[in-house]
Amino acid sequence: MKVLLVAEYREKELLESTYELATFADKLGAEKVWFAAGYNDNLPKVAGKLYLADANKYGEYNPDVHKNLILQVVEKENPDYVVFVHSSYGWDLAPRVAASLKIGQVSEIVDVVDGTFVVPACNAKLRRFVKPATGKGVLTIQAGAFQPAEPNGEPEVEELTLDTADSALGFVGYEEAEAKSVDLTKAEIIVSAGRGVGKPDNIPVIEELAKALGGELGASRPVVDAGWVDHSRQVGTTGQTVAPKLYVACGISGAIQHLAGMKKSEFVLAINTDKDAPIGEVADVLVVADVMQFVPALTEKIKSMK
Amino acid sequence: MKILVCIKQVPDMESKFKVDSEGKWYDQTDLAYRMNEYDEYAVEQAVRLKEQVKDADITVLSIGPERVKEAIKKALAMGCDRGVHIKDDEDYKKDPYQKANIVYEFAKDKGFDIIFTGMQSQDRGSGQFGVILAELLGIPAVTTIVGFEYADGVVTAKRELEGGKKAIVKVKLPALFTCQLGLNEPRYPTLPNIMKAKKKELLTHDVSEFLKDEALVETVKVDYPEKKGGALILEGDIADLVEKTVQILKEKTSVL
Numbered sequence: 215m216k217v218l219l220v221a222e223y224r225e226k227e228l229l230e231s232t233y234e235l236a237t238f239a240d241k242l243g244a245e246k247v248w249f250a251a252g253y254n255d256n257l258p259k260v261a262g263k264l265y266l267a268d269a270n271k272y273g274e275y276n277p278d279v280h281k282n283l284i285l286q287v288v289e290k291e292n293p294d295y296v297v298f299v300h301s302s303y304g305w306d307l308a309p310r311v312a313a314s315l316k317i318g319q320v321s322e323i324v325d326v327v328d329g330t331f332v333v334p335a336c337n338a339k340l341r342r343f344v345k346p347a348t349g350k351g352v353l354t355i356q357a358g359a360f361q362p363a364e365p366n367g368e369p370e371v372e373e374l375t376l377d378t379a380d381s382a383l384g385f386v387g388y389e390e391a392e393a394k395s396v397d398l399t400k401a402e403i404i405v406s407a408g409r410g411v412g413k414p415d416n417i418p419v420i421e422e423l424a425k426a427l428g429g430e431l432g433a434s435r436p437v438v439d440a441g442w443v444d445h446s447r448q449v450g451t452t453g454q455t456v457a458p459k460l461y462v463a464c465g466i467s468g469a470i471q472h473l474a475g476m477k478k479s480e481f482v483l484a485i486n487t488d489k490d491a492p493i494g495e496v497a498d499v500l501v502v503a504d505v506m507q508f509v510p511a512l513t514e515k516i517k518s519m520k
Numbered sequence: 521m522k523i524l525v526c527i528k529q530v531p532d533m534e535s536k537f538k539v540d541s542e543g544k545w546y547d548q549t550d551l552a553y554r555m556n557e558y559d560e561y562a563v564e565q566a567v568r569l570k571e572q573v574k575d576a577d578i579t580v581l582s583i584g585p586e587r588v589k590e591a592i593k594k595a596l597a598m599g600c601d602r603g604v605h606i607k608d609d610e611d612y613k614k615d616p617y618q619k620a621n622i623v624y625e626f627a628k629d630k631g632f633d634i635i636f637t638g639m640q641s642q643d644r645g646s647g648q649f650g651v652i653l654a655e656l657l658g659i660p661a662v663t664t665i666v667g668f669e670y671a672d673g674v675v676t677a678k679r680e681l682e683g684g685k686k687a688i689v690k691v692k693l694p695a696l697f698t699c700q701l702g703l704n705e706p707r708y709p710t711l712p713n714i715m716k717a718k719k720k721e722l723l724t725h726d727v728s729e730f731l732k733d734e735a736l737v738e739t740v741k742v743d744y745p746e747k748k749g750g751a752l753i754l755e756g757d758i759a760d761l762v763e764k765t766v767q768i769l770k771e772k773t774s775v776l
Binding site: 313451 | 535537539620651684688690692738758762772
């Protein structure tokens with residue numbers, strides 16, 4: 215079996231998640247061939263053939279052009295699978311390649327069982343076992359699901375060129391994240407509010423527990439999108455990645471993107487009415503209770519201890 | 521300007537999901553359904569664009585059984601002009617490629633200037649449908665947008681990247697956009713608009729009119745994630761739970 219692994223760059227830096235692709239390929243026992251729209255002076259440290267398209271010329275985000283470059287490699291190498299990280303780059307580019315080749319795509323793989331790919335469904339409450347019906351396929355792997363491999367080699371580079379780098383999509387530039395008024399990455403205690411908190415009026419109750427514990431208020435994405443809590447307090451893939459001594463998840467079900475941002479916490483206390491909520495997978499203690507009943511009582515108790 | 525919005529109806533994600541009798545998807549009975557959350561942002565963006573350009577017509581389309589008309593009606597009440605229901609009792613067995621093909625067959629000769637979809641569905645989450653549809657139509661796709669500005673036939677969109685960073689992208693219409701949470705604030709349909717929506721056109725087609733392709737992805741089975749059994753589960757009355765929790769925090773952490 216042969217796989218074409220697609221490395222990823224942002225602002226001239228190779229993304230670490232690229233090495234997770236190597237682990238995934240090893241799990242399949244596949245021969246590895248690489249593609250990167252990247253930079254000659256910052257190549258992935260991997261053994262195997264690397265088809266390199268100069269990102270100075272072909273862009274870091276230029277999906278029509280990257281698609282055509284990848285199709286060129288597919289024609290030369292005839293891989294069984296083309297594999298991306300399920301990232302803003304990968305999920306954008308993968309379906310373009312799959313549609314062009316008219317082969318099946320499996321998105322956000324978390325495991326491989328007997329050659330079948332395991333993907334989460336319904337907020338990870340279910341998992342599907344799927345495979346491309348076409349034999350060959352395009353795959354994306356969930357970021358963080360496979361341990362990154364150690365950088366361990368020098369690729370054998372073959373430069374790629376295309377007649378045109380013209381694209382229907384004009385990349386204007388990057389916009390930095392808003393300056394973080396709150397640096398949750400350094401907080402030792404974080405008490406986060408999720409949708410289970412119910413309504414914006416209930417946020418102060420969560421904040422009160424954070425204060426009683428001497429910590430910071432955090433939040434999950436839905437709460438931030440709804441405007442209940444400022445974006446600078448969002449924990450997760452598109453927010454901050456945190457590693458406090460204590461993380462209290464209040465009414466957070468545990469969407470994958472949230473878990474990715476907080477699973478390095480030393481101790482996780484979750485409060486949820488649903489004892490099967492995915493947050494239970496990373497929590498040390500799951501209190502099955504209504505957040506608005508339990509949290510004020512816990513706050514009182516902690517205050518009384520001081 | 522002709523606008524198409526593709527929406528999906530999904531179960532409330534807080535539901536208890538049971539695997540169906542074939543073992544290939546969830547049992548669809550006894551679930552509360554709603555419009556896929558990402559698609560609400562897509563509908564809202566379409567309606568805002570119409571409010572901006574005035575001269576626009578928005579078609580909202582959904583594939584699925586009879587019940588998906590409820591989601592279409594909500595989109596009509598939010599401000600879409602006409603609904604298209606592609607009736608398919610077995611839509612859940614189709615893969616994103618087939619669904620994109622069905623919509624391609626519907627849309628290919630209608631000259632839509634702009635298409636909005638959610639970036640993914642909450643139940644399946646493969647994030648493929650919109651991009652494949654754009655590929656089939658031969659128009660550019662911009663995914664995961666959290667910002668949208670239209671002027672003189674050109675859209676400037678912001679794509680959400682990891683870690684709060686965004687990429688700014690310009691594209692000429694026709695084009696397709698997949699919408700991320702937080703793009704806007706989806707409106708609630710008002711009662712007068714719900715009443716008005718009842719008079720709007722809602723055409724039903726049978727999926728057989730448009731289905732041309734076999735699935736490219738095969739579902740072998742569906743089951744429940746293995747419980748790693750990490751968490752100690754505490755249940756009981758609140759006072760008791762508080763006592764236990766404080767005890768555990770004292771023993772296991774240095775914070776109390």
